[in-house]
Amino acid sequence: MNKIKVGILGATGSVGQKFVSLLANHPWFEIAEVAASGQSAGKRYSEACRWIQKTAIPENVGCLEVKECKPGMDCQIVFSGLDASVAGEIEGQFAQAGYGVFSNARNYRLEEDVPIIIPEVNDNHIQLLEIQKEKRKWPGFIITNPNCSTVFLAMVLHPLHKRFKVEKVSVVTMQAVSGAGYPGVPSLDILGNVLPFIPGEEEKIEKETQKILGTFKQGKIENADIALSVQCNRVAVEDGHIECVSIKLKKDATEREIKESLQNFKSSPQLLKLPSAPEQPIILTGDPFHPQPKYDVMQAEGMAAIVGRLRKCPVLDYRMVILGHNTIRGAAGASILNAELLIKRGLLNKFVSV
Numbered sequence: 127m128n129k130i131k132v133g134i135l136g137a138t139g140s141v142g143q144k145f146v147s148l149l150a151n152h153p154w155f156e157i158a159e160v161a162a163s164g165q166s167a168g169k170r171y172s173e174a175c176r177w178i179q180k181t182a183i184p185e186n187v188g189c190l191e192v193k194e195c196k197p198g199m200d201c202q203i204v205f206s207g208l209d210a211s212v213a214g215e216i217e218g219q220f221a222q223a224g225y226g227v228f229s230n231a232r233n234y235r236l237e238e239d240v241p242i243i244i245p246e247v248n249d250n251h252i253q254l255l256e257i258q259k260e261k262r263k264w265p266g267f268i269i270t271n272p273n274c275s276t277v278f279l280a281m282v283l284h285p286l287h288k289r290f291k292v293e294k295v296s297v298v299t300m301q302a303v304s305g306a307g308y309p310g311v312p313s314l315d316i317l318g319n320v321l322p323f324i325p326g327e328e329e330k331i332e333k334e335t336q337k338i339l340g341t342f343k344q345g346k347i348e349n350a351d352i353a354l355s356v357q358c359n360r361v362a363v364e365d366g367h368i369e370c371v372s373i374k375l376k377k378d379a380t381e382r383e384i385k386e387s388l389q390n391f392k393s394s395p396q397l398l399k400l401p402s403a404p405e406q407p408i409i410l411t412g413d414p415f416h417p418q419p420k421y422d423v424m425q426a427e428g429m430a431a432i433v434g435r436l437r438k439c440p441v442l443d444y445r446m447v448i449l450g451h452n453t454i455r456g457a458a459g460a461s462i463l464n465a466e467l468l469i470k471r472g473l474l475n476k477f478v479s480v
C-alpha cells in the first residue's frame with residue numbers, strides 16, 4: 127500500500143520528537159511535514175529542535191523545513207504534540223480544514239463529542255466521530271488519547287471491570303520528569319526531591335478514566351460508575367510513570383482470577399495485528415522488586431502496561447504496581463495506534479476531506 131502522508135504539530139517538543147522517532151520506519155505512514163512555533167518555523171528540523179531521543183534524527187526528517195502550525199500542510203493526518211496553551215485553537219483549525227487530528231493535549235478530551243480512545247479498551251467510542259461531524263460540521267475530526275497516567279490505569283482496570291465490576295480505586299503516582307516536556311522541571315527542584323503536586327493531573331486521571339471505561343449509549347458516553355481517588359507526584363526518573371493502585375470490586379475475585387484476567391487480556395489491536403500493537407497489552411511480573419522504570423519501561427517497546435506486586439489489600443480488595451512509558455504508550459505511541467485502528471477499520475477517508 128502507498129504510505130499515508132502525516133504531519134507532526136509540536137514536532138520539536140518531547141512528544142513531537144517521540145512521534146518522529148516512532149514514525150521513522152512505520153509501514154503505513156510517512157512523515158511529510160513537521161510544524162512548531164514561530165520560533166522554529168523556517169528552520170531545518172535538525173536545527174530547530176534540541177533532539178533528546180536516544181536514536182539519531184532520521185535523515186529524511188532532519189532536513190525538512192519546520193512549518194508554522196497552519197492548515198495547508200501536505201498530509202491527511204496530523205499527530206499533535208502541541209502544548210495545551212495552543213492546542214485547542216490549532217487542532218480545531220486543522221479539523222475544520224478537513225484533517226484527521228490525533229491529539230495528545232487535554233483541551234478536547236472531556237468534550238462530549240470527542241472520544242478518548244485506547245484501542246484495547248473502548249474502540250467502539252469511535253462512533254462519537256459521527257456525532258462530532260453532525261454537531262461541529264467539521265470536514266475533519268479530532269480523536270484524543272488519554273493523559274500519560276490515565277492510559278495505563280484504564281488498560282489494567284478494563285478487563286477487571288468487565289469481569290468483576292470495579293467500584294473504587296485509589297491511586298498514588300510517581301511520574302517521570304519527561305512527562306513535563308523539555309526543559310521541564312528545573313533540576314534544582316527535582317534532584318533528591320519529590321514534588322507532591324502536578325497541577326490538573328489528578329482531576330484528569332479521575333475524569334478521563336470514568337469516560338474511557340464508560341458506555342456508548344444513544345450517541346453519548348455514559349461515564350463508568352467508579353469512584354477514584356488519585357494523588358500525583360513528580361519524581362527524579364527520566365522515563366516511566368509508576369502507579370500504586372488499590373481497587374475494590376463488586377464481585378468476589380480470587381488472586382488467581384485477577385492474574386488470569388490481566389495476563390490473558392487481548393483486544394482489537396492484537397486481533398487486527400496493528401503494527402504498533404504490543405503482543406500482550408498487560409505484562410504481569412511475579413518478581414516483587416519489579417516493575418522498575420529503569421529496567422522494565424521498554425518492555426514491549428514501551429507499548430504495554432507492566433503490572434507487579436499484585437496482592438490482597440487490607441482496606442480495599444487488591445493492590446498492585448503499574449508501570450508505563452509516558453511518552454510512548456502514554457503519548458505518541460498511543461496516538462499512532464489510534465490512527466492505525468481508524469485506518470484498519472476503513473474509516474479514514476470517511477472522516478477526512480484533504
Ligand SMILES: NC(=O)c1ccc[n+]([C@@H]2O[C@H](COP(=O)([O-])OP(=O)(O)OC[C@H]3O[C@@H](n4cnc5c(N)ncnc54)[C@H](OP(=O)(O)O)[C@@H]3O)[C@@H](O)[C@H]2O)c1
Pocket residue numbers: 135136137138139140141142161162163164165166167195207208209210212213230231232272273274304305306307308309452453456457
Ligand atoms: N511529555 C509527556 O509525557 C506527555 C504525555 C502525554 C501528553 N502530553 C501532552 O503533549 C503535549 C506536548 O507535551 P511535551 O511534553 O512534548 O511539551 P514540550 O516539550 O514543551 O513541546 C511543546 C511543543 O509545542 C510547540 N509550541 C509551543 N507553543 C507553540 C505555538 N504558539 N504555536 C505552535 N507550536 C507551539 C513547541 O514548539 P517550539 O519548540 O517551536 O517552541 C513544541 O514543539 C502537551 O499538551 C502535554 O500535556 C505529554
